[in-house]
Amino acid sequence: MIVELGHFALILAFVVACLQAVLPLIGAERRDPVLMALAGPAATAQFLLIAVSFGALTYAFVTDDFSLKLVVDNSHTLKPMLYKVAGVWGNHEGSLLLWVLALSLYGACAQWFGGNLPVRLKARVLAVQGAIAVAFLAFMLWTSNPFLRLAFPPMNGHDMNPLLQDPGLAFHPPFLYLGYVGLSMAFAFAVAALIEGRVDAAWGRWVRPWTLAAWLFLTIGITMGSLWAYYELGWGGFWFWDPVENASFMPWLIATALLHSAIVVEKRESLKAWTMLLAILAFGFSLIGTFIVRSGVITSVHAFASDPTRGMFVLAILAVFVGGALTLFALRAGALESRGVFAMVSRESGLVVNNLLLTVACFVVFIGTIWPLVAEILWGRALSVGAPFFNAAFMPFVLGLAVILPVGAVLPWKRAELSRALKPFAGALALAVAAALLAYALTSGRSPLGPLGVALAVWLVAGAAIDLWQRAGRGAFGNRMGRLTRLPRADWGRALAHAGFGVVIFGVVALTSWAVEDIRVLKVGESYPLGPYEVQLKDIRDEPGPNYTARVAEMVVRKGGAEVAVMHPAKRTYPVAGMATTEAAIRPGVFGDIYLVVGDPQDGGGYAVRSYLKPFADWLWLGGLMMAAGGVMSLTDRRYRLAAGARRPVGVPAE
């Protein structure tokens, strides 16, 4: 019964979305306040209905309702409760429901927190949101309905893919979807502004918090995905340039460019056309990502089950929304005349370079991702584009961005003198070079990428510190320290995010250049050296789990004779799914992780043991979280909090 209610709620949400997409648009054209006022309640209603639908599907999973085809395909009575809940979105249909839930949530938030938006703009924004919801709800109801029933329910289900039965599943997709879908808000703002024919500084101010929210969720989502791959897949890799990873990375690159471009629109009323294009492209890449993941067009570790009709539908959605928006952009290009004037060297031009590097980097990733498809269609060549290509093609952009960022961030608006701007950075440059030399001395014989990465990381972090220090004004040291604490949160957010970028570079470089690895066959009781440690395989035994049996090894790690850790790598076999997973044992540390994997028994009585020392591994994800934290700080800046619920000053009659 509850499941039927959920299904009905979904259909109702579709109807509400149709109304939300059409009526407020007409109202905004005709300046009809009644029709425009429909947008807000429609958005709220849509969210509530989809929440009910989502709740119903979760209820079906939690109560093991095997009359639902989705639950049969993806669940099992013995599956732990966490994965019953998280498994709601561990499949195509359920994850689409999560998608539209996030979409309606953003629309409802635009209604609840968008009090500062002018009525016509808000009506149009919600209408565009509604249109996107119509498209995706139609996609769900017609091709990917999660509420399909089976006439003869089986006694039990097929269990979920064991690789997904991990806490990462509870966090990675929700954050990722909040990010993807949040970019639809930027898209809606762009299209609404284009329909209205007015893009001004105020628009830049309004679009920024929504883009920031989407960006920071996407950052967290990608960081968590990388962390999950690191500990789940059994060899400590963290990025594979897999098409689905690229599908999340491309919107992130564009969203970063959009974030910075919107600043220029807000502060200087320049780069309007650029920003509009970026807003449209950001959501466009979100949709392309959806297409890549769900159409089966490209093979990937991540992809959902492929189905050509679904692929065609998503392609149609992509064509309608992005094509329509770009057409609108072309028609309204005249309204985007910029007013600001800026010199060849200025913060605006620095941000233009930033936009250029990020957008071309995204383009490179895009071309690499679809090239196998293009080559097959156009020339009948079956070829692969893998990590070697992406690393070679993408690294120069990271290099360029990292070098320019600290200086560009402190350039004055409108007109700057490069020599004057560079002066405070002499110290940072010296520090970076010194750090590089130190790294080179400590790790001589390893890849030259190491010292270069260290230099870039130190350059970025020192640059962020200089940025803050300069903002603290001039004068006595004590005064400047005091002023530092009183800086607006947005300044701290910016410094934190930029420093986080440096930390990410450091983590990546450390992991790829300085890792230590060891592969051997080990019998129970034997030990071997691993870097400064000595590892001993003490015991191997079988342990049952809720829906698996595990072969767990007990390995003792010692340093200089003293016991440092006891780690338990395992290999799990899931009988229902018929799959095995490797559970690596990881001991995290500030200076690096110890990563142990136990494999199959070898002829001769031993076990294949793989061990790694991963230096500074956790700094990679710390850097990602720093960037997201910077975003949160910026988002909670006073100007956004005040604007939302500002009390109007009470007028005092003049004497």
Place this chain on the structure above:
Amino acid sequence: MRRLGLALALALLAAPAFAVRPDEMLPDASQEARARALSQGLRCLVCRNESIDDSDADLAHDLRVLLRDRIKAGDSDEQAVAYIVARYGEFVLLKPTTSGANLILWLAGPAALLGGAVLAFVVTRRRASAPEAAGLSEADKARVAELLKE
């Protein structure tokens, strides 16, 4: 004991790597290092986007053994890879060749960067030399002076 020495040598030479089993590894450390480096560029054909160095699949194991056999037989890096490509097609290469249409792939990035840079340069130059808003007229300047005096 020899395994210990071998593994130690690998630990000093190798980048992080993955699914190689102890019984596959070549006795000669430098040959094994070559094999590891080359494996990272070869695709596991039955997996989804993994190299044979990463994958645990049986086919990946077979390809790793094949590669090591060629290296042991004295092939150079290019010859060993060419041997495998001759049998499995260019699909097995993770780094696409620069032959024919693939040039578009490799040059697209630099071309876009160059094109974008030229565009940005031209637009920014035009913006930089755009005339600023005209200053105040003489009458307005006089008014401002008067107002400031008050």
